[in-house]
Amino acid sequence: MKVFKAVDKIILKIEEFILSYAVIIIALMVVGKALSRALFSYSPPFADEVSQIAIVVATFMGISYAARKGRHISMSAFYDLAPFKVRKFLSILIPFGTAAVLFVLAYYSSLYVQDVYESGRVTSALEMPAYYLYIFIPIGFLLGGIQFLRNMWINITNRDEVYLGTDVKDYNDEDTNDLEGTHL
Template identity: 25%
Template sequence: MRIIRWLDAHFEEVILTFFLYIMVAVMGYQVVMRYLFNNSVVWSEELTRYLFVWSAFVSIGYCIKKRSSIKIDQIVHLMPKVVQKVILLLTKVVSLFFFVYLLRYSFNVVQATIKSGQLSPALQMPMVFVHLASIVGFAMAIVRILESFVFTAAKNVEE
């Protein structure tokens, strides 16, 4: 149970930190090779780009969990508490349907990529691994939104 709680609290952070360290190491290696040895590494920028794509999709769930998305909430804070709760609930419901919609169509993109058998230019890696980031990111966003529904409901029961 402790492991599940720890993963719930830190899963995205660990993945994002790992990706960041890999990106820094790979780009540092590229800089050293280019400027000290006058020899450019072909695959480094491609790997960094794909890790950045994965980071962007993984961060969706992280931002939902931390409630740190871009928003303008000055007007909402001026409204009564009941209206604030209704707007928050409506926002979560719309977000949930939006991410379910995106998840549905990201499966289509991944299936098309599998059928095409496309490989990345430098790494010769199947592009399906890059496109899987959308499925993982949208699924994690859905889980975090559903989790926020549960926590909000539990909080309202306690009040």
């Protein structure tokens, strides 16, 4: 179990590193391109391509990070109003279904990456192999699927609480005792 926790911690640090630098690169490329165009009437041809790569990386590598932190998009109106047992059931069912979809997407996107690799396509400005851009898509889907399975597992093993992420409890279960005695 210690090995899994160590690997998980390493993956978390890698995700944070990749996401942080992807956002910084996006900002630098977009602002740099705008400034260059305004000041010098010149726009570097690689700026759009680098921004596109950074956006793809941030988007797909962010799936796992968002699932881990319980920050993924959710339509929770009915979930929030549901009693504990229903929320507990949904906290197991929804991550399982999401993981299954992500694994299917990882499979098909890996086939696409393989097809791009075999085609020998390169990007227009940087002339780097195009599959470098797309390789992060199946990796992100795979890591996201694994993370949603972990979210499901933590909800199976912890019967008294609902978790949105591996270390994030459901905000509906937060103790509201601190609000008692407060008068508006």
